[in-house]
Amino acid sequence: MELIHLRILLALKQSGTLSAAAEQLHLTQSALSHQMKNLEQRLGVILWRKQGRLLILTQAGKYLSDVAESVIATVDSAEQHLALLGAGKTGKLTVGIDCHACYEWFRTILQPYLLAWPDLAVEVTSRYRFNSFEAIRQYKLDAVLTSDPAFNGVLHYQPLFDFELVLIVASRHRLAGRGFIEPSDLQQEVVLTYPVDRERLDMFRKVLQPAGIEPLNHITVEETDIMLQLAASRRGVCLLPEWLMAEKADKLPLDSLRFKNLPLTKTMYLATRHEDVALEYIQGLIELASNKPDKTAVHGSL
Structure with a gap:
């Protein structure tokens, strides 16, 4: 039959x-x-x-x-x-977040994205944070937001926007108010970072190690909000995207500083499989995510 x-x-x-x-x-x-x-x-x-x-x-x-x-x-x-x-109008999209600080920014685009794609099942996870690129290849993830791409031809990396890293200190910190600082200024500081290997941390690989600087102490913190509160109470300093300061600027006594002759500009990428780039819901995500985070538009708890 x-x-x-x-x-x-x-x-x-x-x-x-x-x-x-x-x-x-x-x-x-x-x-x-x-x-x-x-x-x-x-x-x-x-x-x-x-x-x-x-x-x-x-x-x-x-x-x-x-x-x-x-x-x-x-x-x-x-x-x-x-x-x-x-x-590419329906299906399931599993997005991995390979950047601790990205959650607050991604939250601002998630709701409009869900409204734009009502038939698409969307899951956001950090489960594969340390092997997210392999997870895409194994179809456990469909896309990953990352600022540390591996340009080896295996995945497609779509640049979304550029952003700057700044040193965040308490407003009463000895370095606060300076125009620019040097990596050597951190030699007697407690450095706050996410629980990531040093070779993946911009604080070490881009600031401290090239200058041969070892901080007074290194404390790892899982939550951005806790990290900012520790910094505000002069328990340490941290290196974070400038736009993360926006929501807490009027709630915590914090100041942001830049390093002299040391630009810390990075690019956010959306990593996908090559064959999925043309899918409409991937293109829709790229379009929304390509809007650089507004320094005044990051909401929710950091």
């Missing part, structure tokens, strides 16, 4: 005549009749009888037409869903 047989029975049930069913299915009457005679011979049952110009379904025909109604509806729905998947 083939789908065409079920479509013919369903068309006959709906129209009642051979000519109408043939027109609905874009078949000739003889081709339609031939298909059904072959099916009757294979099944060993009569599916319809003629009554004047009408075709009356037998008990077997009525049963199979009911089956056809259910099966065809399921098949049509599946075809529509697959067409939408192929066009």
